[in-house]
Amino acid sequence: MTFDFIEERPGPDDQVIWFPFAENTDFSPSWWDARSIDGDKSYTLLVVHQGEVEVARIELDPGVVIDHYLETPELDNTALEIELIEVAESHRRQGIGTKIIRALASRYPERRLLAFSEEADDFWASLGWTRYDHPEGPQLNRPLYIQPAERA
Template sequence: MNAGSLTLVEVRPRVRGRFWRVFAPSEEFLAPWWDEELRVDDVDHWFSARRDGVEVARCKFILEPGPLDRKPLGPMPHGQLDILALEVAVSARRQGIGLATVQAIRAMYPLPRMTALNDDATSRRFWDGIGWVRHELDPFFAGVERVTYSEV
């Protein structure tokens, strides 16, 4: 899928016993989950966003078929696409790559409602910046960084 000069490539995990390494180690991606060996489920989707053949973003999401009704997110007649991890390469940040990646995913999956988990102040600025709605799902965690966002 192309979004301008951005191409999304689905990544298939490499088998290592019961666990899988999904992406090759890279100094361009700082989040620790890319280097971990993980158990990968059939619902997991892993994508590498590339510009001119160079990896500029990584994303992991799951698809849940609908209809769903999630409080406080509301009805999701076509299901949910939940972005669990999204990171732009250090050298490609602040160039619109994150938004282009989200738009490319939306183009591939036009129907399910998109949601995303937020990990820290940096990702919160990103999701706020693209106009997504912040949802604090559990009052116990009010004010903490780990919240859910959904597209408008």
């Protein structure tokens, strides 16, 4: 299964509001609608295609801070947060999310991927990622999952 990752960037005509993704009812519109262009362009938006079909959307953030979580490894500037990931509704429960994360790790071999889990603990744990909790507990803060240092 091969995936094409297409980066989305604001165009020269995008001034204040940017609409990076085409309308698609297979995705949650509140996650992916308009973006404010306010100088913060550190994040990367990716559209994932399998052939001609859009199967996922990803937002990556290289500026993540995790030192307030308990016993996290020192990642320096290698940390790359998966801020959001969504597999198209019509393609869920087929193992595509797992395969996309593996392909993403191959795309960024010098980085350590991590994610704050939003009711997806089973998914991140199934990847073999390590869970870290905030000192205030998971009731107030999402669990943090970090990709293992040694990758197959």
